[in-house]
Each structure stands twice: as structure tokens, then as C-alpha cells.
Amino acid sequence: MREQRYLSFLVIIYFLLFLPATSIRAQEVEHEREFDYALKSEKGPRMWGKLKKEWDACNKGEMQSPIDLSNERVRIIRKPEKRNYKLCNATVKNRGHDISLQWHGDAGSVLINGTEYPLQQAHWHSPSEHTVNGRRYAMEMHMVHLNENATNKIAVIGVLYKFGKPDKFLSKLIRNISSMIDKKDEVKNAGMINPREIKIGSRKYYRYLGSLTVPPCTEGVIWSIKKKVRTISRDQVKLLREAVHDYAASNARPMQPLNKRPVYLMAPGATV
Numbered sequence: 001m002r003e004q005r006y007l008s009f010l011v012i013i014y015f016l017l018f019l020p021a022t023s024i025r026a027q028e029v030e031h032e033r034e035f036d037y038a039l040k041s042e043k044g045p046r047m048w049g050k051l052k053k054e055w056d057a058c059n060k061g062e063m064q065s066p067i068d069l070s071n072e073r074v075r076i077i078r079k080p081e082k083r084n085y086k087l088c089n090a091t092v093k094n095r096g097h098d099i100s101l102q103w104h105g106d107a108g109s110v111l112i113n114g115t116e117y118p119l120q121q122a123h124w125h126s127p128s129e130h131t132v133n134g135r136r137y138a139m140e141m142h143m144v145h146l147n148e149n150a151t152n153k154i155a156v157i158g159v160l161y162k163f164g165k166p167d168k169f170l171s172k173l174i175r176n177i178s179s180m181i182d183k184k185d186e187v188k189n190a191g192m193i194n195p196r197e198i199k200i201g202s203r204k205y206y207r208y209l210g211s212l213t214v215p216p217c218t219e220g221v222i223w224s225i226k227k228k229v230r231t232i233s234r235d236q237v238k239l240l241r242e243a244v245h246d247y248a249a250s251n252a253r254p255m256q257p258l259n260k261r262p263v264y265l266m267a268p269g270a271t272v
């Protein structure tokens with residue numbers, strides 16, 4: 001009798017102590033990794049469209065990003081792109097799959113074909129997602145703009161980086177990013193940041209219609225990839241890779257089919 005009591009006591013203790021712990025741990029793992037970048041993983045790029053119904057476009061879409069930007073299929077068009085950015089309060093967030101800089105309030109906008117697209121956030125991918133004539137670069141930054149009233153609601157400006165001198169803008173964020181290594185969902189106040197400080201370089205850029213390069217892979221994204229390749233130091237790339245979770249240390253989505261989409265090289269001014 002005593003022994004039986006003792007046994008049920010043990011069973012109860014077991015349920016109280018261990019089961020909640022294991023189920024919470026399982027949830028955390030689940031929560032940490034909605035998708036990853038390993039080609040053969042069950043949550044890898046080839047499976048994204050099957051993981052959730054809302055992510056359908058990742059597998060079924062016909063105008064997905066990234067793509068290779070090759071000279072022979074680029075058509076030249078002269079059209080200026082106007083950027084009008086403003087000083088604005090920002091936070092740095094570790095999203096697990098990348099580090100993002102999010103502006104809160106009016107950070108200004110970019111004017112595309114007569115429509116204003118307010119700036120929301122910027123984030124980094126390494127190596128680059130887009131390639132130019134088959135060449136992949138060390139890093140690619142995306143500045144994401146959103147106008148919920150427009151037909152194409154999202155406009156992304158992309159900048160490519162090769163190894164060289166450190167990027168000055170990223171240097172300013174080093175302390176914040178270093179403080180959130182491998183801490184998913186960590187948010188740090190970055191203070192007032194003017195997006196104009198992000199050096200973008202040339203006025204020439206590639207323009208095509210694509211998608212977000214992470215789930216839900218939403219289509220109708222107006223892409224502007226700057227032609228000028230800027231530089232970033234090896235330490236900066238290393239830090240950004242260390243900061244995100246292991247499953248996203250390399251967070252570039254594989255190349256997507258072009259499907260006969262036109263790609264333009266926009267070259268305002270007299271020379272190309």
C-alpha cells in the first residue's frame with residue numbers, strides 16, 4: 001500500500017517536472033525555425049511552399065526572386081529613381097533568419113513610377129541572393145518599402161557588396177548586432193537613424209518584377225538592384241553570420257527561374 005502510494009507520488013512528480021519541460025522545449029524549437037536554408041532540409045528552400053498554405057507562392061509562383069542579372073537580357077531605359085529619406089527612430093532585430101533594421105515612424109520613401117513607397121526596414125543576406133552574369137557576391141542588403149494602396153505593394157532596393165573596406169553604415173550598428181548573437185527575437189533600440197546614410201552608390205540599377213525571397217514569397221515586388229557593387233569587410237560579414245541562428249548562417253535563397261520576365265538596366269543621365 002505504502003509502496004503504491006509512493007509510486008503514484010513519483011508518477012505525479014514526473015508529470016509535474018518533466019513533461020511540461022519537454023513540451024515547452026519542443027515548442028521553442030518549433031518556434032525558432034519556421035524555415036531554413038539547408039538544401040536537403042525538410043524546412044529548406046525547396047519545401048517552403050509546402051510548409052504552410054500561405055507560403056504556396058514559394059513553390060507555385062512564376063515570378064520568384066532571386067534571379068541572375070545577365071547583360072544579354074538586360075534592356076536599357078532612362079528613368080530617374082527619387083529617394084527622399086528622413087531621420088527616424090529605429091530598432092535592430094534578430095529575426096533568427098536575418099538581422100533587420102526597422103524604422104518606426106516616417107523614414108521617408110522612394111518614388112517609383114509616380115508612386116511613393118515608404119521605407120519600412122533593411123536587412124542583410126550572405127552570400128548575395130541575386131547574381132550578376134553568374135557572379136555571386138559576399139553580401140546583399142535589402143531596403144524594403146511598402147505602399148499598401150498600390151497595385152504592386154512592395155518595392156525593394158538591393159545593394160551588392162564584395163569583400164574590401166568595411167561598410168560605414170554597418171559599422172555604426174556593430175555594437176547593437178554584437179549584443180544579440182544567436183538571440184532570436186531580440187530587439188535593441190538603435191536610436192535615430194537616417195536611411196540616407198546607407199551608401200547606395202550609382203544611379204544605375206537593374207529593375208524587374210519578382211517576389212520576396214523569404215516565405216511567404218509574395219509576388220509583385222518591384223526590385224531595384226543597384227549596379228554599383230560596394231564593399232564590406234570580412235569581419236562584418238562574419239558578425240552578421242554569427243548573429244543569426246546556425247540554420248541561417250548562409251541565408252541566400254537559391255536562384256529562381258526567370259520565366260521570360262524582362263529585366264531592365266535603368267541608366268538615368270547620358271552614359272550607361
Ligand SMILES: *[C@@H]1O[C@H](CO)[C@@H](O)[C@H](O)[C@H]1NC(C)=O
Nearest residue numbers: 089090091104189190191192
Ligand atoms: C525611440 O524608440 C524607443 C523605443 O521604442 C523609445 O524608447 C525612444 O524614446 C524613441 N526615441 C525617440 C526620439 O522617439
Ligand SMILES: *[C@@H]1O[C@H](CO)[C@@H](O)[C@H](O)[C@H]1NC(C)=O
Nearest residue numbers: 112113114115152207209222
Ligand atoms: C507606370 O504607371 C503607369 C500608369 O500609372 C502604368 O501604365 C505603367 O505600366 C507603369 N510602368 C511600370 C514600369 O510599372
Ligand SMILES: *[C@@H]1O[C@H](CO)[C@@H](O)[C@H](O)[C@H]1NC(C)=O
Nearest residue numbers: 116117118146147148149150
Ligand atoms: C493609403 O491610403 C490611406 C487611406 O487613403 C492613407 O491614409 C495612407 O497614407 C495611404 N498609404 C500610402 C503609403 O500612401
Ligand SMILES: CC(=O)N[C@H]1CO[C@H](CO)[C@@H](O)[C@@H]1O
Nearest residue numbers: 172175176179188189190191
Ligand atoms: C546594446 C547596445 O550596444 N546598444 C546600443 C545600440 O546603439 C545605440 C545607438 O548607437 C546605442 O545607444 C546603444 O547603446
Ligand SMILES: [Zn+2]
Nearest residue numbers: 123125142213
Ligand atoms: Zn531580403
